[in-house]
Amino acid sequence: MKAFTYERASTVEAAAKAAASVQGARFIAGGTNLLDLMKLQIETPTHLIDVNHLGLDRIEKTANGGLKIGALVRNTDLAADKSVRQDYAVLSRALLAGASGQLRNKATTGGNLLQRTRCPYFYDTRMPCNKRKAGSGCGAMQGMSRSLAILGVSDACIAQHPSDMAVAMRLLDAQVDTMGADGAARAIPIADFHLLPGDTPHRESALKPGEIITSVTLPKPVGGAHVYRKVRDRASYAFALVSVAAVFGKDGGARFAFGGIGAKPWRVEAADDAAKSGAKAVAEAALAGARTTHHNDFKKTLVERTLASLYRQQEARA
Amino acid sequence: MKFDTPAGINPIDKGRVVGIPHDRIDGAAKVTGSAPYAYERHDAAPNAVYGWIVGSAIAKGRIAAMDLRAAEAAPGVLGIVTHANAGKLGKGSMNTAPLLGGPQVDHYEQAVALVIADTFENARDAAKLVRIDYTPEDGKYDLAAESLKGVMPPDSFGTPADTKAGDFEGGFAKAAVKIDQRYTTPDHSHAMMEPHATTAAWNGDRLTLWTSNQMIAWGVGEVARTLGIAKEKVRLVSPYIGGGFGSKLFLRADALLAALGAKQVGRPVKVAIARHQIPNNTTHRPATIQRIRIGADKDGVIDAIGHEVWSGDLPGGSPETAAQQTRLLYRGANRMTAHRLVTLNLPEGNAMRAPGEAVGLLALEVAMDELAEACGVDPVELRIRNDVQYDPEAGPQRPYSSRKLVECLRAGADRFGWDKRKAKPGQVRDGRWLVGMGVAAAFRNNLVGKSGARIGVDAQGKVIVETDMTDIGTGSYTIIGQTAAEMLGVPLDQVIVRLGDSRFPVSAGSGGQWGANSSTAGVYAAAMALRAKLAEKAGYPADKAQFDDGLVKFDNKSQTLAALAGREGLWAEDSMEYGDLDKRYAQATFGAHFCEVGVDIDTAEVRVRRMGGAFAAGRILNPKSARSQVIGAMTMGVGAALMESLEVDTRFGFFVNHDMAEYVVPVHADIPQQDVLFIDELDDKSSPMKAKGVGELGICGAGAAVANAIYNATGIRLRDYPLTIDKLLKAQAA
Ligand SMILES: Cc1cc2nc3c(=O)[nH]c(=O)nc-3n(C[C@H](O)[C@H](O)[C@H](O)COP(=O)(O)OP(=O)(O)OC[C@H]3O[C@@H](n4cnc5c(N)ncnc54)[C@H](O)[C@@H]3O)c2cc1C
């Protein structure tokens, strides 16, 4: 961990301004990802702006029937919130499938969206990694890539986005609310929030320098059966090999989003369109353009199987 | 005291304290955080500074240049140890590669520098500023690719690499039923909770290491050898250890570098090997490739059994002796086992909980399941048919000291409800789960070793025991206390146990599940000597005096221990040594594992639903901690079966998933109800305690029971561990 200076911002505007004006500044929320990365010097901020005391920890109904979730709402609190459990159960389930109780007590909504990949080569600073060090090469592509992404990947990087929460938010068409260094608010659809690696895998979000996440807004609830199914190497406390967030409607229609397989939380309209044709068709649509390695090609089968399991469950319920 | 004839009735047989379940006497200190670990010895070394290890960035080659200037100039830095300034170092006899590398580099993450600073953070930051230019060399990292180049290794721990009896090839060729399969197991990491850690301080030419080490006397010897100083100048203190599983049997880089660092900066230094450094810097259980051939008659009675094992290690290293149990477990006139060692430039392979058997049984007990199916014999019955009451390589002239495998299989099957198992795979469905049951035998050698202790009574009548035995979370404190209490006729709370200090008599230490039986036998020997002294002081005949209720009694007379001890107290010291009973008799521990799994019909996720086992390991000294050992080991068996694997990057030559987020071990949600039954057994040829080891038995076979249950659930037979979702899906598709 490199030495850094620290300030506790007093307003959202001040936080954004400070972040834009100090070279190498970063926000710190729960710190569950950032501090780990700093200890390994994968991230070396010179200045930390603590955003924990900005009053961004509320969950409120919006005028048009949606829900506004403050960026500092803890994962535990969000999962337990009554309206989330009632109206956005898929989000609650996704949150509870992530990390551990202790981590969720610290982890925040904004921080979770911005958590970085779990690619093991990204975590070892002696290894080549384009995401960590532009132009150094990709250690994983010809190495151990079992956990990595098969969709949205590039020649430079095949890292997966590890979040569970973000998959549910992608499913629900959430919008990320921010404030820029100039004090201007903006709303970014979650589909545009995470960037694909392309030639610049170190650029991961649409945020501009200094821009701070203030909240995440969910549109009106989507009726139907909300499910989140996470498949991993042990029963708990592991990142997804594959996860599927879904809402099954009464009419046989459904919408899907996927974790563990994409360079960002993955959702394609064609998959939703195929919902009435069953798991195989949905998988085919979702996996269009998949690029696998010898180690992670099983994820294609696993996506289909996980979908099949969800369909089986729905049939059993019907 | 020498143990060379079978034990008769002795004071331990009273069973007032020994054999009764007790809470661990160190339990409260451990769970309240008041038991100080090596890195926390602020009490002993209040002015300690911090060392951070710099690990090699290459697997093989040389350091061309080191530039320390930036690191030396960093805030708080007090010194940097490297090969260039450490002085001439010897090498311990138990570590394969030097613990401080350079200029030659032997493996990835080998320590090449220690940066010492006033704070932990300063040391860690400055370590990043050490600039090293390497000249890499090509290395060998792929066990499968290199396996043909395997050579026969020298004897390891007194056992030969290869054994033969009868005519294996002939017997196998004419067998009615043949099994011939290959199995692989990956590299495993010990993943104990407390990392390797040491606080070191010099006082003149005397060195004290507060460290986390399973084998105090070995450690003293290795420190002396490596630093080139007399053993008498070295003190090791290791009273509390947060798990070891074999990773702390030896001197490792934390201890050596803390000693070198403390010398360089002239004050105490503490060093912990960081979690992400542990898998590549320290030892691991080596991967194996195993071939098993079994020839049997149509009823499954084995005539020929062969087990070949390939494993790798650094030059000068040792093999994973995974064929060990195949020499001893089942009958068969025609036999062979062989180990081949491949040179690899991966980090150092070495012992991990039940070295040999833990992975050997992952193969052998699946092969037995395959044989059962091929013969149409129930897998429990198959094992009973192949039971043998003597060492099958040596013949009937070397009987087992005690062997209750059949009893374990029968009792275990009964409790588990084995009769409900469907022989044909894929028959049982419970919602989304395919359900199956599996069985495997448990086998682990029983080793005995010389062990000493000192025991005294003080003026208050308290009994004090001192030995350099360690408690690595196993419960040694408690069984040693129980033994002393039983021998001297006092309640357990009247005993004070002091462990893990090289100033105390040398014990057998903790390893190879020899610790419990051997160390308590050493306490027995010392206690017999003290009883004689107490009786003599009381004026009673030593062989007739009774020790009860804090009194020494004879006829109608009695005197208190406190009075006899007097103001100075009364002490005795002795050790237990062994004759050739373990040569004349085969000695081992046995058990049977049963497991029920569910396999998701779509996703192939595996969930262990129930586990149960019956175990025979001589006298169970403390049934409570023995059960904990067994269920912990069963859990590790589940890990080996389903998830644990250090993934080798064969380009760079290192274990990629080197932290606890990526090296997955079972969590609570993976482990269901576990049922443990101990079968009554006293082994009079093992020691006066009539006990055997139990700390490793539980892992032996546990994973194979899981694998066999998966087969029973699905009809998919996987032979490459761990049995992960990707492999199950691939096998399904094939
Ligand atoms: C062992 C382990 C297991 C885990 N398992 C899972 C899992 O299974 N599933 C899963 O989804 N996650 C998992 N996680 C990740 C965890 O969910 C994230 O670490 C957590 O959500 C991050 O939130 P935080 O508030 O701690 O973020 P921080 O670490 O504080 O910040 C993360 C990043 O977000 C930025 N940031 C934070 N807040 C804002 C804001 N308001 N505006 C702009 N930028 C901001 C920070 O600058 C930083 O770059 C695991 C983590 C660990 C350590």
Ligand code: SF4
């Ligand atoms: S996949 Fe991406 S994160 Fe992983 S090594 Fe390659 S560039 Fe780095």
